[in-house]
Amino acid sequence: MTPQHLTIVTHPLVQHKLTLMRDKSTSTAGFRRLLREISLLLAYEVTRELDLTQTTIETPLCEMQAPVLEGKKLALISILRAGNGLLDGILELIPAARVGFIGLYRDPETLQPVQYYSKVPAELDARMVIVVDPMLATGNSSAAAIDLLKEKGARNIRFLCLLAAPEGVERMRQAHPDVPIVTAALDERLNDHGYIVPGLGDAGDRMFGTK
Numbered sequence: 404m405t406p407q408h409l410t411i412v413t414h415p416l417v418q419h420k421l422t423l424m425r426d427k428s429t430s431t432a433g434f435r436r437l438l439r440e441i442s443l444l445l446a447y448e449v450t451r452e453l454d455l456t457q458t459t460i461e462t463p464l465c466e467m468q469a470p471v472l473e474g475k476k477l478a479l480i481s482i483l484r485a486g487n488g489l490l491d492g493i494l495e496l497i498p499a500a501r502v503g504f505i506g507l508y509r510d511p512e513t514l515q516p517v518q519y520y521s522k523v524p525a526e527l528d529a530r531m532v533i534v535v536d537p538m539l540a541t542g543n544s545s546a547a548a549i550d551l552l553k554e555k556g557a558r559n560i561r562f563l564c565l566l567a568a569p570e571g572v573e574r575m576r577q578a579h580p581d582v583p584i585v586t587a588a589l590d591e592r593l594n595d596h597g598y599i600v601p602g603l604g605d606a607g608d609r610m611f612g613t614k
């Protein structure tokens with residue numbers, strides 16, 4: 404694993420909030436609030452390499468050259484449904500981002516991801532594309548979503564999650580070595596049901612209050 408491929412955000416606020424999210428006694432409302440807060444901090448890290456250009460502005464004192472974001476608005480792609488929890492927070496920080504959604508389910512016979520929904524912004528080739536899904540578990544759906552985005556022209560892609568399993572990181576490294584991963588933690592392993600251990604349970608259920 405190259406150092407550029409996986410970034411673990413070790414900021415104390417991220418780690419503190421993640422611990423609260425892992426705790427099974429945290430309520431649905433608390434989990435949602437923490438997810439929104441932590442997604443702002445993770446968004447800060449994953450957008451670190453956005454390009455800047457100079458523009459001329461006037462402060463109350465004088466004219467100056469100052470940096471602004473360059474190029475087309477970035478694209479946020481949420482992998483349904485849990486991706487939407489990360490998406491909401493990031494949109495507070497980057498309200499002009501373009502947004503896409505990809506829905507995948509696992510075929511019970513082949514166990515491979517099958518796409519049931521996809522709607523993504525135009526001109527993906529000219530944007531930074533950030534794919535969001537809280538849990539990088541097997542990595543199969545993440546890799547499939549990125550296959551689809553590359554078919555649609557995306558070249559500059561990043562993957563943002565809250566928790567990653569070593570198995571998912573390895574799957575992504577093999578399928579998409581050009582896609583850096585940003586996460587708050589790399590956990591121990593997957594269990595026999597595909598859950599990340601120690602993890603935080605089913606992220607979708609915890610954020611939407613379903614079972």
Ligand code: URA
Nearest residue numbers: 538540598599605606
């Ligand atoms: N998806 C989840 O929501 N949790 C896991 O632990 C793994 C996949």
